[in-house]
Amino acid sequence: MHQEYTVIEGDFVNAGKASSSVKKTLKQLNVDPTIVKRVVVALYEAEVNAIAHAYGGKVLVDIESDKIKMVVADKGPGIPDIALAMQEGYSTARPEVRDMGFGAGMGLPNMQKNVDKLNVTSEVGVGTTVEMEVNF
C-alpha cells in the first residue's frame, strides 16, 4: 500500500496529519499497538522537522506485509553536520518552534530509538531526506 502526503513550511496546525493517517491505517491492519506507536512517533518527529527546520516537503509511506517504509523528503537548508544533529540536545530551532513545545534536540535521537532502520541524507541549500523502516 502506497500513500503520499504533502507538508507545508511553518504549518504547525497540520503537523502530524500524515502520521495520524498512518496510525489509522495501521490500526485497521491490526498491527501491534507498540509497533504502531514507534512508527507514528518517528514519522511525526520527521514531519515536524520538515515543517520546523525546512520549507516543507513530501511524506511517502509504503506498507508491506512485514514492514513499513517511510520517507520524509524536504526542500530546505539541509543539515551541514548530520552526526552533530543526531546528538541529543543539539537544536537550532527558532523561538516559534520552541513555543510549540519542540526544539529540545530530541527528535532525531528519538527516531533512531523507535525505528529499525534510519538513514538521513542531506545537501546544504537543497534539502534533507529521512528514510525509516520499522518491521512488524
Next chain:
Amino acid sequence: MTIREIVRLLNATVCIGENRLDEEVEHAFASDLMSDVLTLKDTPMLITGLCNVQTIRTCDMATLDIIVVVRNKKVTEDMLELAEDNDMVILSCAYSMFKVCGLLYQAGIKPLF
C-alpha cells in the same frame, strides 16, 4: 484513582470526555515539552501548561489520551475536535503545574521515573 476523583481534587472542568470519568488513572507525567512527551514508552496522564493543537496531536501520536491543562489556558475548538476524534479526556483547572502535581502525588498518582 478515577478521573472523576481527579476532577474533584483539582476542582477541574471536564472539557471533553464525560463518558470516561470512571476510568482509573495510575501514572502521570508533567511537561510543557512535547519533544519529551514523544520519548515516553508508557501512556500516563499528561499534565501540561502547553495548550495548543500540537499538544493534542502529540498526545495522539504518543497514545496518551488523558490531559490536564493547568492555569485555565483556553482549550480551543480545533483542540476539542481533534480530541473528540481520538476519544480523549481533557480536564482544565486553575491551579499551577506545581500544585496539580503536588495534589496528585499526595493522592497516590505515581510518577513514571
